[in-house]
Amino acid sequence: MRYLVAPTAYKGTLSPTQAAQVIAANLDGEVDLCPIADGGTGWLEVWAYHFPDAQRHAVEAHDALLQPRRVEWLHLPSGAAVIESAQAIGLHLLAQESLAPLQASSQGVGEMLRAAAAHPDTRALWLGLGGVATTDAGAGALSALGFRLLDAAGAPIPSGGQGLLALHAIEPPPTDPLQAKPLTLCADVQNTLLDAAQVYAPQKGATPDQTATLVRALERFAEVALRDTGIDLTATVGAGAAGGLAGGLHAYTRAPIVSGIMGLLRQVNWQARLHAADCLITGEGQVDAQTLMGKGVGVLIQQAVALGKPVVVLAGRTGAGWEPLARLPRVQVYACTEVAPDLPPEEALAQTTRESMREFTQSG
Secondary structure (H helix, E strand, O other): OEEEEOOOOEOOOEOHHHHHHHHHOOOOOEEEEOOOOOOOOOHHHHHHHHOOOOEEEEEEEEOOOOOEEEEEEEEOOOOEEEEEHHHHHEHHHOOHHHOOOOOOOOHHHHHHHHHHHHOOOOOEEEEEEOOEOOOOOOHHHHHHOOOEEEOOOOOEOOOOHHHHHHOOEEEOOOOOOOOOOOEEEEEOOOOOOOHHHHOOHHHHOOOHHHHHHHHHHHHHHHHHHHHHHOOOOOOOOOOOHHHHHHHHHHHHHOOOEEEHHHHHHHHOOHHHHHHHOOEEEEOOOEEOHHHHOOOHHHHHHHHHHHOOOOEEEEEOEEOOOOHHHHOOOOEEEEEHHHHOOOOOHHHHHHHHHHHHHHHHHHOO
């Protein structure tokens, strides 16, 4: 039996490579390790795993609360710079009591982009989008890139999503901050801009009233962007990724929004590896209704199902709307919180792997 082991991050507990190693250690058979990321948490780590000759570069940037932190970007042998937005403004970097959904800023991502673009060997920029604490439509990142976001009086608007309510105009910088290096926005979801607030802001600590405020703020940003660029972010697939960071950068840098997971899979010979496997084992911290909406695990499952391959999904837990996954042909879903609720995350994943393999073997 040849297993293709391809989990993404179990956020807050295990990274993609850690999860892959735990799963592999509890299998009896030939194993092909292929940890994945769709643009969110673990994006940098996964590229480093698949391209061990890549060079890491450390830079200073700011987190979502504008506190300084040291982050890294990855320079691939091809000349592409891989940048992970969650490295700077990740939700996982903040304690629950520190979340500030109305004020959180994406400034640190703009700082990372400038640093990577300034490297003389950089030929292209691949920005992973997802897992962030912000809902500011990329306003902070645009500011760090030299764009001026102004109110009706010509003064800079406050940072954070709430500040967009005062937005009147966005003035571009005098020179290209990316130095003509092409930018690709690697998104982890297919949602449009307003979903960044309606769907994801509550996960970032927003109350219903704050979510409503952020919806109005994103609507205002969309109005200005439509006037300036002709791009309707309320109808643009993927614009809602990373708190709307994808939408803001897409509108004002013209960078394309692509599927993060598809971009990675093209670089790691995925199709050949999937064809050679007898079974796909994948998983993430939570499988729910969002899993089949462009998330990495959902893409892998759909591709395996299309080839008639059996799939075992090892979830940290199941969330609302996960059931359609289990109804797909030859797909089995197991949740660590149900199989091993009292064990620490690593041990729970190991136990869940063993239990799933017992049932998989018995089912033939």
